[in-house]
Amino acid sequence: MVDLFVCGICGEPYIGGSKPDDCPFCGAPKKFITGFEEFSTLWNGELTAQEKRDLQETVDLEVNATAYYKDVSDSNEKYSKINRLFKQFARVEEEHAEVACKLLGIEEPEMKGEKSKGSIEEDLKRTRELEKEAVKKYKKFLGRVENENARKFFEALIHAEKGHHDHVDRELK
Numbered sequence: 146m147v148d149l150f151v152c153g154i155c156g157e158p159y160i161g162g163s164k165p166d167d168c169p170f171c172g173a174p175k176k177f178i179t180g181f182e183e184f185s186t187l188w189n190g191e192l193t194a195q196e197k198r199d200l201q202e203t204v205d206l207e208v209n210a211t212a213y214y215k216d217v218s219d220s221n222e223k224y225s226k227i228n229r230l231f232k233q234f235a236r237v238e239e240e241h242a243e244v245a246c247k248l249l250g251i252e253e254p255e256m257k258g259e260k261s262k263g264s265i266e267e268d269l270k271r272t273r274e275l276e277k278e279a280v281k282k283y284k285k286f287l288g289r290v291e292n293e294n295a296r297k298f299f300e301a302l303i304h305a306e307k308g309h310h311d312h313v314d315r316e317l318k
């Protein structure tokens with residue numbers, strides 16, 4: 146018996162026997178995933194000027210990460226571990242950029258950003274740095290957010306980016 150689940154952060158559907166531990170699309174933790182009946186979209190409600198600035202900075206970080214991880218994936222042999230890992234990272238970051246844009250009510254910008262550093266080790270190190278920096282920023286944003294939906298979003302982002310950071314950390318050991 147399979148059910149239709151929807152992620153309350155990114156709004157993507159998932160069909161399965163049970164809820165996944167993390168959303169496969171945006172990496173949000175299980176508690177944000179519901180059955181379709183309880184699902185509602187995140188992108189409504191008023192934002193303060195500070196929240197708008199924080200969400201715009203989120204868009205910028207996520208767009209750069211999407212472009213960079215795509216480039217790292219494309220720079221490695223197709224179906225190799227790094228190629229697959231960074232394809233998934235890029236997919237998740239693009240989902241984050243999309244949600245931030247929806248919360249802001251703006252069009253998604255072109256995914257432009259930094260390029261592969263030329264070696265797997267350098268790319269893993271840079272990724273760890275980017276993810277650490279993102280977690281730090283999102284914790285700061287979470288500390289001053291008032292809008293309930295944006296609060297959930299930053300909470301989910303911290304969980305997802307921490308997961309990326311820890312994964313890369315293991316690869317580097």
Ligand SMILES: [Fe+2]
Nearest residue numbers: 152155168171
């Ligand atoms: Fe999601």
Ligand SMILES: [Fe+2]
Nearest residue numbers: 207237238241
């Ligand atoms: Fe992200």
